[in-house]
Amino acid sequence: MHIGLIGGIGPAATLVYYDALSRQCAQAGERLHLTIANADTREMIANMEAGRPDLQAVIFARYIDQLRAGGCEAAAITSMGGHFCIEQLKPLSSLPIISTVPALDACLAARGYGTVGVMGTRAVMNSGIYGVQAARVIVPEGDDLEAVHANYLGIAVAAAATPEQIAFFHAQGRKLIDRGADVVILGGTDLSVAFADNPGYPILDSALVHAEVIGRVAMDKASVADFA
Structure with missing residues (x-):
C-alpha cells in the first residue's frame, strides 16, 4: 500500500x-x-x-x-x-x-504494562495520550508538566536537544519511574533526540x-x- x-x-x-x-x-x-x-x-x-x-x-x-x-x-x-x-x-x-492511539493500546496490552509514564506536549499529557485504555497513565505533576511541554516544543522546533534538555528529560522520566511507572513513554516524537543514550530505566518510543x-x-x- x-x-x-x-x-x-x-x-x-x-x-x-x-x-x-x-x-x-x-x-x-x-x-x-x-x-x-x-x-x-x-x-x-x-x-x-x-x-x-x-x-x-x-x-x-x-x-x-x-x-x-x-x-x-x-x-x-x-x-x-x-x-x-x-x-x-x-x-x-x-x-x-x-x-x-490504537497502535499504542495494542502494544501496551501485548507487553502487559500496568502503569506507564508519559512525557510530551501538554495536550498529550493532559489527555493521557489521547485516551489510551490499555494501561494506567501518569504524567509529570504541577510545574513539571509545563516545563516538559515547553522544553519539548523547543526540541521540536530546533530538531535537536541541548545537554541541559537531555538531563532535564532524563530526570523527569526518573520521577515517573519513582512514582510507579513500569515504563516511560516518549509521547513526543522528537523526544528520541533526548534519549539517544540509555537513561537507566525502560522507555518506549511512541514514534x-x-x-x-x-x-x-x-x-x-x-x-x-x-x-x-
Whole structure:
C-alpha cells in the first residue's frame, strides 16, 4: 500500500519515521511506497497553543488531499502532538488515517504494562495520550508538566536537544519511574533526540510503535481499519 506521511512536524520526527519504515520494509524484503508532505511546525504549535484543533485539522486535510493526488492510499501524522486534532481531522480526511492511539493500546496490552509514564506536549499529557485504555497513565505533576511541554516544543522546533534538555528529560522520566511507572513513554516524537543514550530505566518510543504499525499496513500485513 502507498502510504502518505504528514511530516516536518518536526523534521527530526520525520526522519525517525522514515528510517524506521525503510528498515522494516527492507528487512522484510518488501518495497516501501511512501510520499511525505512537509507541514509547518510553528503553524501547528500556534494552533495547538491557541486551542484550535479545528484549524489544524483543515490544514492537515489539505496535505492529505495532496497525498491522495500523489497516489497515496492511507495517511499518518508523524507527530504525537499533531494528533491533538485527530478527531476533527477524521471526517475531513480524503484518506483513512493510521492513528497512533490504537497502535499504542495494542502494544501496551501485548507487553502487559500496568502503569506507564508519559512525557510530551501538554495536550498529550493532559489527555493521557489521547485516551489510551490499555494501561494506567501518569504524567509529570504541577510545574513539571509545563516545563516538559515547553522544553519539548523547543526540541521540536530546533530538531535537536541541548545537554541541559537531555538531563532535564532524563530526570523527569526518573520521577515517573519513582512514582510507579513500569515504563516511560516518549509521547513526543522528537523526544528520541533526548534519549539517544540509555537513561537507566525502560522507555518506549511512541514514534517507533506507530511506525511499526504503519509499516505493517504498507506491506499489507495489517488493516488500516484496525488502527483508524
